[in-house]
Amino acid sequence: MSDAFDFSVSPFDRLTPEQRQRLVAALDLGVYVRDGVILSRDEPADCLFVVRQGLVHERRGGEVVAVHGAHDSFDLQALFSDGQARSFVAAEDTLCDLVPRPILLELAHENAAFGALIQQEFADRLSALANERSNRETAALTMARIRQAYLHPPVFVEAGASLRDAAAAMKRNQASSVLVREGDPKNGGPESRGRIGILTGTDLRDLVVLEGRPVDSPVGPLARYELLALDRDDLLFNALILMTKHSVRRLVITEQGEIAGLLEQTDLLAVLSNHSQVIALRVDRAATPEDLGRASQDIVGLIRTLHGTGVKVSFIADLVTELNRKIFRRLFELLAPPDLLANACLIVMGSEGRGEQLLKTDQDNGLILRDGYDCPTLSQVTDAFTRHLVEFGYPPCPGRIMVSNPDWTRPLAQYKDSLFHWIHRPDEAAQMNLAIFYDAAAVAGDAALLAEAKGYLLGRLQDNQMFFTAFARPALAFDTPSGLFGGLFERRRNEAVDIKKAGIFPIVHGVRALALEKHMAETNTTERIWALADQGVLDRSVAGELADAFTFLSTLRLKAGLDGSVSGTQTDNLVRTETLGKLDRDQFKDCLALVKKFKELLAYHFHLNH
Amino acid sequence: MPTETIASVVANGVVAAPAPLSTVADTAGLHAEHPDRALLLSGDESGERVAIHCEATSFDAATADLRGVAALRIRGSRVLTSQRLILSFWPTEPAEPALSRLLAFIGNRPLVGYYLDFTVGLLDRLVQPMVGMALPNQRIEVSSLYYGRKAKAPGKYAVDLRLDSILRALDLPPRAGDDAYASALASAMVYLRLEPPQP
Numbered sequence: 001m002s003d004a005f006d007f008s009v010s011p012f013d014r015l016t017p018e019q020r021q022r023l024v025a026a027l028d029l030g031v032y033v034r035d036g037v038i039l040s041r042d043e044p045a046d047c048l049f050v051v052r053q054g055l056v057h058e059r060r061g062g063e064v065v066a067v068h069g070a071h072d073s074f075d076l077q078a079l080f081s082d083g084q085a086r087s088f089v090a091a092e093d094t095l096c097d098l099v100p101r102p103i104l105l106e107l108a109h110e111n112a113a114f115g116a117l118i119q120q121e122f123a124d125r126l127s128a129l130a131n132e133r134s135n136r137e138t139a140a141l142t143m144a145r146i147r148q149a150y151l152h153p154p155v156f157v158e159a160g161a162s163l164r165d166a167a168a169a170m171k172r173n174q175a176s177s178v179l180v181r182e183g184d185p186k187n188g189g190p191e192s193r194g195r196i197g198i199l200t201g202t203d204l205r206d207l208v209v210l211e212g213r214p215v216d217s218p219v220g221p222l223a224r225y226e227l228l229a230l231d232r233d234d235l236l237f238n239a240l241i242l243m244t245k246h247s248v249r250r251l252v253i254t255e256q257g258e259i260a261g262l263l264e265q266t267d268l269l270a271v272l273s274n275h276s277q278v279i280a281l282r283v284d285r286a287a288t289p290e291d292l293g294r295a296s297q298d299i300v301g302l303i304r305t306l307h308g309t310g311v312k313v314s315f316i317a318d319l320v321t322e323l324n325r326k327i328f329r330r331l332f333e334l335l336a337p338p339d340l341l342a343n344a345c346l347i348v349m350g351s352e353g354r355g356e357q358l359l360k361t362d363q364d365n366g367l368i369l370r371d372g373y374d375c376p377t378l379s380q381v382t383d384a385f386t387r388h389l390v391e392f393g394y395p396p397c398p399g400r401i402m403v404s405n406p407d408w409t410r411p412l413a414q415y416k417d418s419l420f421h422w423i424h425r426p427d428e429a430a431q432m433n434l435a436i437f438y439d440a441a442a443v444a445g446d447a448a449l450l451a452e453a454k455g456y457l458l459g460r461l462q463d464n465q466m467f468f469t470a471f472a473r474p475a476l477a478f479d480t481p482s483g484l485f486g487g488l489f490e491r492r493r494n495e496a497v498d499i500k501k502a503g504i505f506p507i508v509h510g511v512r513a514l515a516l517e518k519h520m521a522e523t524n525t526t527e528r529i530w531a532l533a534d535q536g537v538l539d540r541s542v543a544g545e546l547a548d549a550f551t552f553l554s555t556l557r558l559k560a561g562l563d564g565s566v567s568g569t570q571t572d573n574l575v576r577t578e579t580l581g582k583l584d585r586d587q588f589k590d591c592l593a594l595v596k597k598f599k600e601l602l603a604y605h606f607h608l609n610h
Numbered sequence: 611m612p613t614e615t616i617a618s619v620v621a622n623g624v625v626a627a628p629a630p631l632s633t634v635a636d637t638a639g640l641h642a643e644h645p646d647r648a649l650l651l652s653g654d655e656s657g658e659r660v661a662i663h664c665e666a667t668s669f670d671a672a673t674a675d676l677r678g679v680a681a682l683r684i685r686g687s688r689v690l691t692s693q694r695l696i697l698s699f700w701p702t703e704p705a706e707p708a709l710s711r712l713l714a715f716i717g718n719r720p721l722v723g724y725y726l727d728f729t730v731g732l733l734d735r736l737v738q739p740m741v742g743m744a745l746p747n748q749r750i751e752v753s754s755l756y757y758g759r760k761a762k763a764p765g766k767y768a769v770d771l772r773l774d775s776i777l778r779a780l781d782l783p784p785r786a787g788d789d790a791y792a793s794a795l796a797s798a799m800v801y802l803r804l805e806p807p808q809p
Binding site for chain 2: 004028029053100536
């Protein structure tokens with residue numbers, strides 16, 4: 001059967017007959033049934049999979065990012081590095097020839113042409129992955145509409161007005177240009193309405209200062225009448241092209257044929273410079289906490305732009321998480337002495353740790369110190385860190401889970417003590433602490449410290465059914481209005497629903513409890529859901545619905561947050577169903593029904609009804 | 611011992627099989643120190659299975675002469691074709707060295723095969739006199755797995771249990787030949803398709 005290996009396909013066609021024989025002799029055969037997991041998340045591969053028959057889906061999160069059919073091979077990346085956040089699942093009954101890593105390396109070493117092809121494929125895969133992210137963002141920005149940028153209200157002067165009048169109008173309206181309306185206003189009538197021209201501050205300077213025209217000459221003959229105009233619903237990108245082509249710095253923007261305002265180049269660039277890479281660059285270059293503060297303010301603009309162009313919330317969350325963590329890391333590096341950096345691990349917990357933070361919510365952070373290390377200026381550093389974050393607009397945590405609180409800035413051994421207490425003497429506060437600590441992610445310093453603390457936590461949780469029952473219970477703490485009470489829900493339509501308590505929290509906490517029970521290393525809720533599906537804890541279809549519902553509810557929450565606040569802090573979690581569109585409202589109800597179902601699953605799984 | 615052919619070994623086996631219990635116990639005592647015996651009786655820890663198939667001079671396990679054996683380990687979802695064991699038996703050569711290799715390869719792993727009763731019956735005739743007992747390994751008959759699946763769906767036709775038909779019905783590649791290796795590989799694939807390992 002081994003002769004069934006197809007050597008006509010690149011890169012295997014480069015092998016010599018003798019090498020082919022050796023390859024065939026080393027092959028194993030993988031037999032997978034439909035929906036069987038071939039390579040799970042983070043699983044390192046010991047061989048290259050070459051599909052002989054069937055179809056394999058490569059999944060990243062809930063999405064199928066690639067489909068591999070006969071003769072396709074995967075996963076070169078996993079062969080050379082573990083911890084790939086993707087899984088391979090058989091979409092049909094599948095057979096794979098398995099090329100063990102040693103023979104692949106041996107052949108690549110011997111046969112230069114074969115090795116080069118393998119290397120090329122590897123490089124292509126990596127760059128494709130790297131491009132994917134920046135492409136999605138760039139695509140979103142090129143889709144931005146002029147509507148999303150700030151428009152200066154138009155300032156009109158009549159053609160008969162003098163240059164001085166024009167200058168006065170500019171000054172009065174803080175405008176850099178005026179529009180000149182030609183034609184005799186006394187004659188009225190739309191058809192007699194003349195052309196409209198523009199006169200800019202630069203024109204004024206040239207005309208009066210350089211050419212020496214008297215300031216009382218009328219503007220009518222001096223204005224330029226070839227206006228560059230775009231509709232308000234046109235793409236921002238087109239505006240940029242038009243400006244560059246004609247080397248002008250402003251465009252007239254019309255809406256239904258009427259002049260709506262002027263788009264200045266600076267405002268256009270302001271929208272486009274919300275690009276995450278620009279912000280990231282500024283964070284990296286920040287020399288003082290104040291620089292960081294300004295970069296941090298721009299994140300809100302980025303969220304607005306991306307959300308406005310319909311970018312998926314999970315993607316925005318990824319970006320914002322990365323930027324926030326960059327800011328935290330940079331701030332900590334600016335404040336902490338080098339030896340503290342080397343002997344401590346700055347962690348973010350809760351939603352920040354899960355990477356689900358969109359708008360600025362309470363800061364949940366802590367510091368794990370190496371045992372035996374003592375920093376004399378520790379309290380100054382931590383106080384300054386918290387104070388600066390508050391200045392940047394991250395509200396202080398009401399539970400005081402912040403580095404400035406000595407309870408959360410402690411040596412590793414004391415963290416372990418706390419974990420022990422939280423597990424073995426659970427009360428409400430301990431449960432919460434444990435929950436947010438399980439979500440922790442390392443941001444700066446030595447990540448091994450957090451890894452050790454988490455390892456200790458998971459090691460302490462061996463088959464402790466009582467513990468998990470208590471741990472999972474809060475997921476049912478808040479009522480989810482749905483199902484039987486749907487009718488009631490309709491009647492209470494005018495009452496706002498707390499989307500966090502009714503929808504998001506039960507999903508986050510329930511998934512967290514299931515993940516903790518399975519000792520999973522993931523911290524992100526969606527990733528946890530898919531990892532649970534890979535392990536067979538959740539049905540794949542249930543996992544899909546749950547992930548979708550979570551995304552939808554997060555989107556609604558972001559919308560509520562963006563509408564509810566100018567500063568970009570998340571304070572309002574209330575969704576008023578009457579303000580939702582019909583489609584959104586139906587989907588909202590479906591999501592709540594699903595959350596209800598998920599709660600029943602949790603109650604059954606963790607024996608919460610006894 | 612040039613005179614010890616397979617025929618003579620088989621004769622011994624036939625004599626030993628119907629012997630009363632006490633004799634079996636005695637034989638067992640005789641062979642108690644045989645290393646392969648401990649191997650066969652140790653607890654199964656590898657989680658692996660072995661797909662196995664025989665070639666013989668006829669299809670009657672009591673009289674056929676063994677000509678070849680192919681064995682393949684199955685680990686998780688994988689058939690370890692790279693570590694296959696293929697043995698040939700000749701009437702003029704002693705069977706013991708080859709059988710020893712086979713027993714070491716199988717160990718205590720459950721056996722997977724098509725018409726496994728024939729394969730194991732044939733092997734037992736040789737193994738019994740050598741180590742003092744028949745193969746104790748758990749047996750997994752792929753045709754009965756297939757029948758179990760087919761019988762669940764009501765139909766008026768008899769289930770076609772020929773190996774090639776099973777391969778076709780399960781959308782697996784046809785056998786590359788009719789040697790023992792091709793059949794063992796086919797059984798392994800049928801087994802993995804019908805009983806995929808649980809995550």
